[in-house]
Amino acid sequence: MDKSRIAFAVFLLMGVSLSGCLGEEEAETQMFPAFSAVADDTTQYDNARMSGSPYIVLFSAEWCNNPCYTTMHTIWEAVPELPVLVMSTDPVENISGVTLSDWHDSADAHDDEDDDTGVSLTTYAFMKGSEPAAELGIDTPGSVVFVNAQGEVTEIHEGRLDSVEDVLAKWDVANA
Numbered sequence: 001m002d003k004s005r006i007a008f009a010v011f012l013l014m015g016v017s018l019s020g021c022l023g024e025e026e027a028e029t030q031m032f033p034a035f036s037a038v039a040d041d042t043t044q045y046d047n048a049r050m051s052g053s054p055y056i057v058l059f060s061a062e063w064c065n066n067p068c069y070t071t072m073h074t075i076w077e078a079v080p081e082l083p084v085l086v087m088s089t090d091p092v093e094n095i096s097g098v099t100l101s102d103w104h105d106s107a108d109a110h111d112d113e114d115d116d117t118g119v120s121l122t123t124y125a126f127m128k129g130s131e132p133a134a135e136l137g138i139d140t141p142g143s144v145v146f147v148n149a150q151g152e153v154t155e156i157h158e159g160r161l162d163s164v165e166d167v168l169a170k171w172d173v174a175n176a
Helices: 003-018 067-076 099-111 130-135 164-174
Strands: 034-039 044-046 057-059 083-086 125-128 143-146 153-157
Touching: 034 057, 034 125, 044 130, 057 067, 057 164, 067 083, 067 099, 067 164, 083 130, 143 164, 153 164
Parallel strands: 057 083, 083 125
Antiparallel strands: 034 044, 057 143, 143 153
């Protein structure tokens, strides 16, 4: 074999061994945006408070009944008392006449029938959060963001989330 054929064979072998290594980029990690808001329970929530544990953010609006309430109750049904922040996509300046407490009470009452008060979303914190929604490109109330303990977004689900199995699968990734 002459030197040019040997060089060509070595070049091909190197190319095959490097295939898949060049041109592939790892997915960029998306962090949950910086936020600070006082919830309906008067607790101040921010990135530092949520750091170290996975959590869920449901972007809703004071006026959003469905899919928002259905999604809230589906998350509760999947695992009661998961850490859930419910952030309004309406700006703070938008005074709709509905307080955060009224909004929370309305969400709680979504599954109430006759004497059955259904579940109580007592561990959910309702607050304003239009800035984080905008930074994530979310403008659809009812969108759900799963965040891991490092503050990384592991999943963004837009629209109604009414499958317990889907909630559990997405939570497992955030909680891994």
